[in-house]
Amino acid sequence: MGPIIELKNLTKKYGNLVAVDHNNYQVMEGEIFGLLGHNGAGKTTTILMLLGLIPPTEGTAIVDGADIKENPLQARRNVGLLPENAGFYDNLNAKQNLSFYAELADVPEKVASDRCEKLIDMVGLGDKRPVKVGAYSRGMKQRLGIAQSLVREPKVLILDEPLQGIDPEGTRDLREIIRGLSKEKGVTIIFTTHVLYEVNRLCDRVAIMKNGVIAGLGTIPELRKQVNAAEGEDFEQVFLRYQGVV
Amino acid sequence: MAGFLTMAKKEFYDIIGEKKFLLIFGTLLIVILVSTFQGGLQYSSSQSSTTTTTTMPGGQVPGGQGPGGNQTRPIQFMGSVSGLSQALSSMVTNFSLVGGVLAIAISFDTINSEKQRGSLKTLLSYPIYRDSIVYGKYVGGLLAVALVSVVTFMAGIGVFLGVTGLALTMDTVLRLLIFFGVSLVYMAIFLAIGLLLSIVLPQPSTSLLASMIVWLSSIQLIPNLGYAIGQILYPVRMTFREGGPSFTMQSGFTTIRAIISGLSPSTAYENIVNSILTTSELQFTSNQATIVSVSVDKALLTVAPSLIYFVGLLIAIFAVAYIIFTRQEIR
Numbered sequence: 001m002g003p004i005i006e007l008k009n010l011t012k013k014y015g016n017l018v019a020v021d022h023n024n025y026q027v028m029e030g031e032i033f034g035l036l037g038h039n040g041a042g043k044t045t046t047i048l049m050l051l052g053l054i055p056p057t058e059g060t061a062i063v064d065g066a067d068i069k070e071n072p073l074q075a076r077r078n079v080g081l082l083p084e085n086a087g088f089y090d091n092l093n094a095k096q097n098l099s100f101y102a103e104l105a106d107v108p109e110k111v112a113s114d115r116c117e118k119l120i121d122m123v124g125l126g127d128k129r130p131v132k133v134g135a136y137s138r139g140m141k142q143r144l145g146i147a148q149s150l151v152r153e154p155k156v157l158i159l160d161e162p163l164q165g166i167d168p169e170g171t172r173d174l175r176e177i178i179r180g181l182s183k184e185k186g187v188t189i190i191f192t193t194h195v196l197y198e199v200n201r202l203c204d205r206v207a208i209m210k211n212g213v214i215a216g217l218g219t220i221p222e223l224r225k226q227v228n229a230a231e232g233e234d235f236e237q238v239f240l241r242y243q244g245v246v
Numbered sequence: 247m248a249g250f251l252t253m254a255k256k257e258f259y260d261i262i263g264e265k266k267f268l269l270i271f272g273t274l275l276i277v278i279l280v281s282t283f284q285g286g287l288q289y290s291s292s293q294s295s296t297t298t299t300t301t302m303p304g305g306q307v308p309g310g311q312g313p314g315g316n317q318t319r320p321i322q323f324m325g326s327v328s329g330l331s332q333a334l335s336s337m338v339t340n341f342s343l344v345g346g347v348l349a350i351a352i353s354f355d356t357i358n359s360e361k362q363r364g365s366l367k368t369l370l371s372y373p374i375y376r377d378s379i380v381y382g383k384y385v386g387g388l389l390a391v392a393l394v395s396v397v398t399f400m401a402g403i404g405v406f407l408g409v410t411g412l413a414l415t416m417d418t419v420l421r422l423l424i425f426f427g428v429s430l431v432y433m434a435i436f437l438a439i440g441l442l443l444s445i446v447l448p449q450p451s452t453s454l455l456a457s458m459i460v461w462l463s464s465i466q467l468i469p470n471l472g473y474a475i476g477q478i479l480y481p482v483r484m485t486f487r488e489g490g491p492s493f494t495m496q497s498g499f500t501t502i503r504a505i506i507s508g509l510s511p512s513t514a515y516e517n518i519v520n521s522i523l524t525t526s527e528l529q530f531t532s533n534q535a536t537i538v539s540v541s542v543d544k545a546l547l548t549v550a551p552s553l554i555y556f557v558g559l560l561i562a563i564f565a566v567a568y569i570i571f572t573r574q575e576i577r
C-alpha cells in the first residue's frame with residue numbers, strides 16, 4: 001500500500017511564529033497514524049491545512065492523489081474530519097444534524113437515513129434520538145462528532161483530539177471503531193491526542209511535533225530505539241524526550 | 247454547485263423557524279397594514295374633495311430633513327396629483343425602516359454564529375466550495391425576505407384597494423410590481439450588509455451592533471449629513487424687503503443634499519419608489535400650473551441613476567463579503 005497523504009515542505013507562518021515548519025512525511029493507506037506534540041506544536045494547523053481551511057504559507061501536500069493547493073475540493077472529497085471543539089446545530093437532534101451533513105456529502109437519501117441511524121447507535125447515542133443537541137453533554141457532542149466524521153464513509157479519517165471529554169466506555173468503543181475501520185475497511189486514520197496510553201495501543205506509526213518541527217517519526221519501537229529507551233520504560237518518558245523536556 | 251441547495255434550504259428553514267423572525271415579521275405586517283389603511287382613507291378623502299389646496303407633507307417633515315425628504319421632486323399639493331405616491335408614502339417609509347431591521351436581524355450572524363458554534367470547520371471540511379456556503383446562506387435569507395415582502399405587500403395593497411375601492415389598471419399593477427421589486431433589492435442590500443459584517447466581525451453581538459449602526463446611518467445619519475453639508479456649502483440667504491426678512495435657498499443646497507443623502511440606501515429606496523408611484527405632477531408654464539401625468543417609463547428614466555446606484559451597491563457589498571469569506575482562515 002502506498003502513501004495516501006504526503007506532506008511536502010508544508011509550512012504555516014503567523015508573523016514570526018512558524019506554526020508548522022517545513023514538514024515532510026507520508027501517511028500510508030490503511031494505517032493508524034498518531035500526530036503528537038505539546039499544546040501549540042502545530043497539530044491542528046497541519047490538519048486544517050490538509051483540509052483547505054487555512055492556506056499553507058509554503059509547501060503543499062497531496063491528499064488522496066490531489067494537491068491541496070491546486071485541487072482542494074478533490075483533496076478533501078474522501079476525507080472525514082472531526083474538528084477540535086466541534087459544534088452542532090442545537091435546534092436539531094442527532095439524526096437531523098447527521099442528515100444535513102449526509103446531504104452535503106451527496107449521500108443518496110435512501111442510504112443516508114439508514115447510515116445515520118447506524119452511526120447514532122455505533123457511537124452510543126441510540127437512546128438520545130429525540131433529544132436536541134442543545135441539551136447534549138460535552139461528551140455526547142463529541143460522540144456525535146465522531147458519527148459526523150463517518151457520514152461520508154471516508155477513505156481517510158482525521159480526528160483532532162477525539163478522546164476529548166469522552167468517558168472510558170466511549171474511549172473503548174472509539175478504539176474498537178478505529179481498529180475496525182482500519183483493519184476491515186482499509187480506512188486511513190490520523191488522530192491527534194494527548195492520551196499516550198491510547199497511542200501506544202492503537203497507532204501503527206506516530207509523528208511527534210515540537211514547535212512546528214517533526215521531532216520524531218516512526219513506529220513506537222522505532223521511536224523508542226532512537227532515543228535509547230530502556231526496556232519497560234514508559235512511552236510518556238520517551239515522548240517527553242522528543243519534546244526536550246527530559 | 248454542490249451543496250448550494252442544501253445550504254439555501256437549511257438557511258431558509260432556520261430563519262423562518264426563529265422567534266425573532268416571526269416577531270419582526272409580525273411588527274412589519276401590523277405597521278404596513280395600519281399605514282396602508284390610513285393612506286387609503288386619506289386617498290379617498292382627497293379624491294372626493296378635488297379643490298383641496300393644503301400642502302401634503304406625506305410623511306415628510308417641512309423643511310425636508312426627514313429621512314424620506316426629497317427636495318428634487320416637484321412639490322405636491324393634492325392627493326390626486328401624486329396619486330399612489332402620496333397615498334402609500336407612509337407604507338414606503340415604514341418599509342424602509344422595519345424592512346431594513348428585518349433583513350439585518352436575519353443576516354447579522356450568518357457566518358460568525360457558525361464560527362462560534364464550531365460548526366463552520368465541519369461545514370468547510372465537506373467537498374463543497376465556500377461559494378456554495380455564502381451563496382446558499384444568502385439565497386436562503388433572500389427567500390425568507392421575499393416571503394415576508396410578498397405577504398406584507400399582498401396584505402398592504404389589499405387593504406389599500408379595499409379602503410379606496412380603486413380599480414387596478416395595468417399601469418397601477420406595473421407600478422406596484424416595480425415598488426415590490428425595488429423593496430426586495432432594498433432588503434437584499436441590508437441582508438448583504440449583515441452578511442458582510444458577520445464575516446468580518448467574530449462576535450455576533452458586535453456584528454449586530456455594527457449592523458444597527460449602519461441601519462441608523464442609512465435612515466438618519468447620512469440624510470442629516472447631506473442637509474448639514476448642503477447648509478455649510480450653500481447657506482440659506484436672508485434678504486430684507488418691505489414685508490420683513492425672507493429666506494432663499496440656493497439651488498446648490500438642494501443638489502448637494504440630494505447627492506449625499508441619496509447615498510443612503512434608505513433615502514435612495516424612498517426616492518426611487520416615490521418617483522415610481524407618482525402618477526402625475528404639477529408643471530408650471532408661464533403663469534399657470536397644470537397637472538400632467540407621469541408615465542412609468544418617464545419615472546424609470548428619472549430614477550435610473552439612483553436605481554443603478556442601488557443595484558450597484560448591492561452587488562458591491564455582496565462581492566466584498568464573498569471575497570473576504572472565500573479567502574478567510576477558519577480555525
Ligand SMILES: Nc1ncnc2c1ncn2[C@@H]1O[C@H](COP(=O)(O)OP(=O)(O)OP(=O)(O)O)[C@@H](O)[C@H]1O
Pocket residue numbers: 014017019037038039040041042043044045046577
Ligand atoms: N490565528 C492565529 N494567529 C497566530 N498564531 C496562531 C493562530 N492560530 C494558531 N496559532 C499558533 O500556531 C501554533 C500552533 O497551533 P495549533 O492549534 O496547531 O497547536 P496544536 O498542536 O493543535 O495544540 P493543542 O494541543 O493545544 O491543540 C500555536 O503556537 C498557536 O498559538
Ligand SMILES: [Mg+2]
Pocket residue numbers: 043044045084160
Ligand atoms: Mg489542536
